[in-house]
Every structure is written in structure tokens, then in C-alpha cells.
Amino acid sequence: MSQSIPVNQMSSISKSSCQRCSLSNLCLPLALDSTDMNRLDEVVNRDRIFNRGEQVFTQSTPFRSCYAVKSGAIKTSVITESGDEQITGFFMPGELVGLDSMSDEIHASTAKALERTSVCEIPVEQLENLANTLPGLQHHMFHLMSQEIRNSHQLSVLLSKNTAEERIAALLLSLSSRFQRRKLSPTHFNLPMARNDIANFLGLAVETVSRVFTRFQNQGLIRAKGRDIELVDLEALQTMALGNAQP
Amino acid sequence: MSQSIPVNQMSSISKSSCQRCSLSNLCLPLALDSTDMNRLDEVVNRDRIFNRGEQVFTQSTPFRSCYAVKSGAIKTSVITESGDEQITGFFMPGELVGLDSMSDEIHASTAKALERTSVCEIPVEQLENLANTLPGLQHHMFHLMSQEIRNSHQLSVLLSKNTAEERIAALLLSLSSRFQRRKLSPTHFNLPMARNDIANFLGLAVETVSRVFTRFQNQGLIRAKGRDIELVDLEALQTMALGNAQP
DNA sequence: TCGTGTGATTGATATGAATCAACCAGGGTT
DNA sequence: AACCCTGGTTGATTCATATCAATCACACGA
Numbered sequence A, B: 001m002s003q004s005i006p007v008n009q010m011s012s013i014s015k016s017s018c019q020r021c022s023l024s025n026l027c028l029p030l031a032l033d034s035t036d037m038n039r040l041d042e043v044v045n046r047d048r049i050f051n052r053g054e055q056v057f058t059q060s061t062p063f064r065s066c067y068a069v070k071s072g073a074i075k076t077s078v079i080t081e082s083g084d085e086q087i088t089g090f091f092m093p094g095e096l097v098g099l100d101s102m103s104d105e106i107h108a109s110t111a112k113a114l115e116r117t118s119v120c121e122i123p124v125e126q127l128e129n130l131a132n133t134l135p136g137l138q139h140h141m142f143h144l145m146s147q148e149i150r151n152s153h154q155l156s157v158l159l160s161k162n163t164a165e166e167r168i169a170a171l172l173l174s175l176s177s178r179f180q181r182r183k184l185s186p187t188h189f190n191l192p193m194a195r196n197d198i199a200n201f202l203g204l205a206v207e208t209v210s211r212v213f214t215r216f217q218n219q220g221l222i223r224a225k226g227r228d229i230e231l232v233d234l235e236a237l238q239t240m241a242l243g244n245a246q247p
Numbered sequence C: 001t002c003g004t005g006t007g008a009t010t011g012a013t014a015t016g017a018a019t020c021a022a023c024c025a026g027g028g029t030t
Numbered sequence D: 001a002a003c004c005c006t007g008g009t010t011g012a013t014t015c016a017t018a019t020c021a022a023t024c025a026c027a028c029g030a
Helices: A034-043 A124-133 A135-161 A164-181 A195-202 A206-218 A234-242 B034-043 B124-133 B135-161 B164-181 B195-202 B206-218 B234-242
Strands: A045-050 A055-057 A065-071 A074-079 A085-091 A110-113 A117-123 A188-190 A222-225 A228-231 B045-050 B055-057 B065-071 B074-079 B085-091 B110-113 B117-123 B188-190 B222-225 B228-231
Touching: A034 A124, A034 A135, A055 A065, A065 A124, A074 A195, A074 B135, A085 A135, A085 A195, A085 B135, A117 A124, A124 A135, A124 B135, A135 A164, A135 A195, A135 B074, A135 B085, A135 B124, A135 B135, A164 A188, A164 A195, A164 A206, A164 A228, A164 A234, A195 A206, A206 A222, B034 B124, B034 B135, B055 B065, B065 B124, B074 B195, B085 B135, B085 B195, B117 B124, B124 B135, B135 B164, B135 B195, B164 B188, B164 B195, B164 B206, B164 B228, B164 B234, B195 B206, B206 B222
Parallel strands: none
Antiparallel strands: A045 A117, A055 A110, A065 A117, A074 A085, A074 A110, A188 A228, A222 A228, B045 B117, B055 B110, B065 B117, B074 B085, B074 B110, B188 B228, B222 B228
């Protein structure tokens, strides 16, 4: 049921180019002029579609491409030696997946489509070559990768310093701002992921996530029905996400 | 007291070059031939020394360089809006600090010397230029940055899935393998950081760290006297670090 | 329409680690 | 020496969240 709404709002772009892509201001081409963009176009493998649950790539398999999300959503996770999964990120349209394996032989994580998802596949070998001739692209890659490091540090902070409520508030706000970036409503959206995924990502038990959602609802911070979420009191969520602020 | 042993074991290299640096196989030059290495040499600012507690760079200040540790040790941390610190990494000789800010205007974190530490300062602007002309260097930069992402993901796993004992075992083993990489004893070394730092890094209270150390000691896994650590039973530590392995 | 399964919620209980509180050891200073 | 100061250790208690257990709600296929 939740699947039909957010999907392929831009799937009409069939034989598209980076130039015409509505996400070009979020994705790789950001730093490129139009002639450079054409060169990027040539190496990008467009229109790869994955259904919910399908793997875009798999940990420990050879690494050849990273992927730009066009529509839908992707989660990445690492499987530990002891066998359990840790979700390391959620990726929304305009975001680049797979940077944790850049220039490595094999994938350091697994990427799975959370809903029907279309991506642009970007072969790394060619991306690296291109980055070598286009300084702007190289710079942008560095930028994206350092961003990724910071995101992960941010997650570490969340996991080691914040309560369940703070973590969930932070996640909701992160999603909110990412919807906003795409000119969608920052206060009313569909969660692309299950409660289970949220719990795993935030280092909590599912039950805790559930409880916090209902608590937030009772406090009038959000309205939640399944994956349909409305952020009612953004302010309150923001101060909550900040956590233990001592004056 | 703990300071005099590990420091400046290579500080005799005064007017050194990357070529002669004993860490060149760990650090940047890895992927470069000797002519390329000379070009790197020209941009590197060698022999910057920091005393224990001094900041190498500071969060929110302009970002211009990253730093390769030559001797000593560095911790990086982010300060959250609510004011508390989260250590995001420890950096030992041969490792590169500051990648989380690559190609950004300001530092995303603070780096502080844990003991008397010497570093090579590498101005990013010139590093980027160089990377543009030397494909091998660009590749290596991508490699280091994705490594950094994976490290951080690894930390997230520890923080969200593992017990205090498992976290500490994992940290000890990580340090062990890094000493080994430098041809030092993997089983007997001096911790460069205080218990406090360990606690912060691993998302624990100092008291917990202390307790686990003594517990490990009583179980005969380690011998610890202050910062002087001996790993007695590597095997046991390894299985412990793996955590909740279900057969 | 009825099972059947999966994801979500709610409640009761258990527990690992935080917190609070002393105390200790060693190093540096006066 | 006597002092303090910082970092480390140990013990008693508390608390947030996990775990265990049931129930619920909805979607789907037979």
C-alpha cells in the first residue's frame, strides 16, 4: 500500500541525460558545466530498476560501480562476522550509494532497495578516469566522500550519546530536511523504511521505536499511521534532537 | 612517564623526504613512484610538532590541510550542538588525519595530540592539484577516504551492537594490529590515550572501562598497569570482540 | 471468506551499564 | 614532607532500554 505513492515520480524521464535530470543539483553533476556533463552522461548506466527488497550490490562481491538514487530509497548495511546486520545509511533520490567501497576491490556493504527504486549506475573505473580529467568532478567526489564520513560520525554521536527519543527525533528531522531538499513536504511524508530498519539503524529494539512513536504521538509532536508520518511540532522535535543541552 | 617511550623514534629524520620516511609504505606515497614522490615532497610541510594536549586543528576553523602522523598519536572529536564531545578516531603513525573535511571550507572535527606528536602537514589545495595530475594519488586518496568511511561504520556497529567488553576487546585488537603494522609488538604496548578517551570513544562511562580492564586482567586476558598493556590471550580477545556469535 | 504471515503495538520483567559517591596512587609544586 | 590535582579504581544504587510474551491489524493467496 505504501508503495504506490512515492515511487517513480520522475520515472517519465526515460532516455534522459544528467542535464535534464531533476536531481542534477543534488547528484554528481553539481560541479560540472554542460560540456563536462555530457562526458559524465556517456559513462552513466541509466534506468536500472530494483524492486523492493532486491539487492543493488552485495557485501564482499566485486566492486565496479556506485549508484545514484533517482527515485525510491535504498538502505546500506554491513554484516558483522558474528552474523548480525547493522544498517549504515538510508539513501534518498539525489544521493550517491557505495562510496564506502571506492577504489576497493570488493563491496564493504550491501545495498538493498526499500521500495521500487531506480538508479543510475556509475562505473567507478570510468568515474575515476573522468575525475582525473575534470578537477571539478574530483573535488566533488572528495566532497561527497568527506560528507559521508561526517554523516557516519554523526551516527556514532547519536549512538553513543543520545537517548532513544533523541535518536528518533534526529532521524525524523534528517528525513524531513532531505524531503525538503527535493521540494517535497518536510512535514508530511512516507517513511521508506520499516520500524525494524529504523531500530537497527539507531541501535534500538523495534519495541522501543514503536513506543517512542506512540509517545511522540501522544505528546502531539507527530502524527503517525504506519509509514505515513506528519511532523506536527518541528520546534519541539528539534530541541529534542539536540538532546541533553545544559544551559 | 608514559611519554618518553613511543615518541620520536624517527625524529632523527630532520630534513627528510617522503622517500626516506619509514612510514612511506603506510602513508600517502604508497601508490607513487619516485619521481611522483618528489612532487609530493615539494608540497608537504614537514616537522610540525605538537605537545600533548595541543590542537592540530579545530572544529569550525578554516580547513586548509590534512596531516600525516609521523610519531605520537592524535585523537579527533566532534563537539555536538549540545556541547559534549565524541571522539571519532585515534590516529597513529602512518595514518592520515582530517579527511572528514576534505574539500570543505571548515574543519568538521578537532584534532588533538595525545602525546608529543610530529606530523607532516599536507595543504589540501595542492594535494588536490597533485591528485589531478597523478592518477595513482587520486586513487589512493579515494582509497583512504573510503577506508575512513568503513572505519566509522565499524565504530557504529560496535556502538550499537556490542557490549562494553566486546567494544574494549575490539579496540585493544585494533590498536594491536596497528602496532604490528609498524613492526612493533602487537602484544605489549603503551596506550596513547587515557581511560577517559577510551570511554568516550566507545560510548561508555570511564568507570565501566576501568571495570572491564580489571575483569580482563582477572580472567588472564591482559595485563594492564596504567597505560602499559600486555595482551596475554589474543585468541580469547578475538572471540570476545566478535561478540554474540551464535553457533 | 477464511486462514496465514508479517510488521507493529503494548505490557511485564530483567539487566547492563550509567550514575553517584568514595577512595586511591602517583607526580608535580610549594 | 605535606599538599594538591588529575586520572584511575571500586562499590552501591538507579534507570533506560532490551527481552520475553501476547495481541493486533492488515495484506495476500488459497
